[in-house]
Amino acid sequence: MSPMLETLNTPAALIDIARMQSNITRMQLQADQLGVRLRPHVKTSKCLQVVQAQIAAGAAGIAVSTLKEAETFFKEGISDILYAVAIAPSKLSKAWALRSAGCSLKIIIDSLVGAQAIVEFARSRDCSFDVYIEIDSDHHRSGVRSDAPALVEIASALHHGGIALLGVMTHAGESYKLNTPEALRAIAEVERRECVAAAEAIRAAGLPCPEVSVGSTPTALNAVDLNGVTELRAGVYVFFDLVMHNTGVCTLSELALSVLTTVIGHQREKGWIITDSGWMAMSRDRGTQSQTKDFGYGVVCTLEDEPVEGLLLRSANQEHGIASFDLPGIDVVSEYPIGTRLRILPNHACATGAQFPNYDAVHRDGSIEQWARLYGW
Known part of the structure; x- marks a missing residue:
């Protein structure tokens, strides 16, 4: 003591650094063994020293929940950043300011209206964005279903509007309600399958979709196969908490x-x-x-x-x-x-x-x- x-x-608020480092190592090894990049969601810590420890362990880029996080970590030399909240049109100016300053900022949307707003903004500024489409893999929150006609419509609007469709991403938030390894493995597979299916639907329409990004801490730690996935995202693993304890991870x-x-x-x-x-x-x-x-x-x-x-x-x-x-x-x-x-x-x-x-x-x-x-x- x-x-x-x-x-x-x-x-x-106390951080046990040894425990934190052990948690970081555990998740990085899981991503490495599954053959995917790990992009930590830094909304848990919002702390430079924590993020630096994650990158030092092998993380490739970060995900953020606010553009202020993106601005702050970019100033500290981190440029590969995913803003993992569907972007409001009013925030496109700030997002473009980051990109024009050299930040490799990616943004996400889950609607045709959102796609059209990005296209219109880009045309007015003669600029472009890297965009992910958010997929609803478990009916937890936001996103478009992998079999919804709107998915290809959104992808087409972006592509033909001159916007780089970087890929699809999802978050299996329903995993927080589960508490057995079997159930968590099952929902991890649902998460993978639905996001890969979305990417395949876009590709079948003749449109590019190179990246497939999935993740939540419970599914990331219980996934056994990420075939078709390129990137794993997770956040709260860096500290864990009682909710995660109750899921059994x-x-x-x-x-x-x-x-x-x-x-x-x-x-x-x-x-x-x-x-x-x-x-x-x-x-x-x-x-x-x-x-x-x-x-x-x-x-x-x-x-x-x-x-x-x-x-x-x-x-x-x-x-x-x-x-x-x-x-x-x-x-x-x-x-x-x-x-x-x-x-x-x-x-x-x-x-x-x-x-x-x-x-x-x-x-x-x-x-x-x-x-x-x-x-x-």
């Missing part, structure tokens, strides 16, 4: 992000431990609530990051967290006196990280570095 953890202001000992908190009070008769880690620190994300195991707002750990059996952060106000045990009988006042420092493992690493302007990154020897975290759009 680092003595420096006793001196940090709380709440604080990681253990609690692999979670690299935690929130350092201080005990600030008690309600002895209720068995409550009051902490300074409310929802402003943990976020309001209750992603485990719909899974097989509800962890409340997080699993409470010792300062050494060992989970305390039965102790969860069960509710949260803005700046107050309320932790309690599964069963009564523990004298929380004597066991966890005011001033005690604890760590809390979060439901959703992306959401919890977003509550903090920086991370306190803890090395194996206990030394700590402060790493800035990007925010905004």
Whole structure:
């Protein structure tokens, strides 16, 4: 345990660097063994040092969730960037500014209207874009189905409008609801099959579609065959979290992000431990609530990051967290006196990280570095 953890202001977002590096290595090896490029989605960390570690391990480019991320990482020398959200027409000017500055920015769309907006903008500026069409492989969120007539219409509008159709991409978000290796392997195959089928439909129409990009952390780690796929994307694997733990892709000992908190009070008769880690620190994300195991707002750990059996952060106000045990009988006042420092493992690493302007990154020897975290759009 680092003595420096006793001196940090709380709440604080801690990164266990050794765990993070292990997670990075694990995903990179999986991509290498499957014979595809790995493009990490950096929306989880939004942190230069984390992204640099992923690239050093072998990642090829990054995916981002905001154009501000793209601008920031491009300034740091990363040019191969996929903006992995269907682009609003109002953001095309900013996207083109990045491309004209030398950034190899790729954008995505999932509608004919979106394709037409890109074509019209490009013609007005005498410019072009590299575009992916988003595929709905599991009815989770956005995208066009692989067998929808609109798919070829979108591809044709881009191609004949002078826009480079780079490929198709998908995200199997429904995998977050599963919890067995068999189910995760099955949805990974659905993800692969649907995205490859979309690419084949476009090619059958005489149109180019060189790239096929798939990925979510659960499917990436459970895929056994990515035939026809060129690129794997995943994001939360770099830290993991309780939602990922519930899917079965990681253990609690692999979670690299935690929130350092201080005990600030008690309600002895209720068995409550009051902490300074409310929802402003943990976020309001209750992603485990719909899974097989509800962890409340997080699993409470010792300062050494060992989970305390039965102790969860069960509710949260803005700046107050309320932790309690599964069963009564523990004298929380004597066991966890005011001033005690604890760590809390979060439901959703992306959401919890977003509550903090920086991370306190803890090395194996206990030394700590402060790493800035990007925010905004």
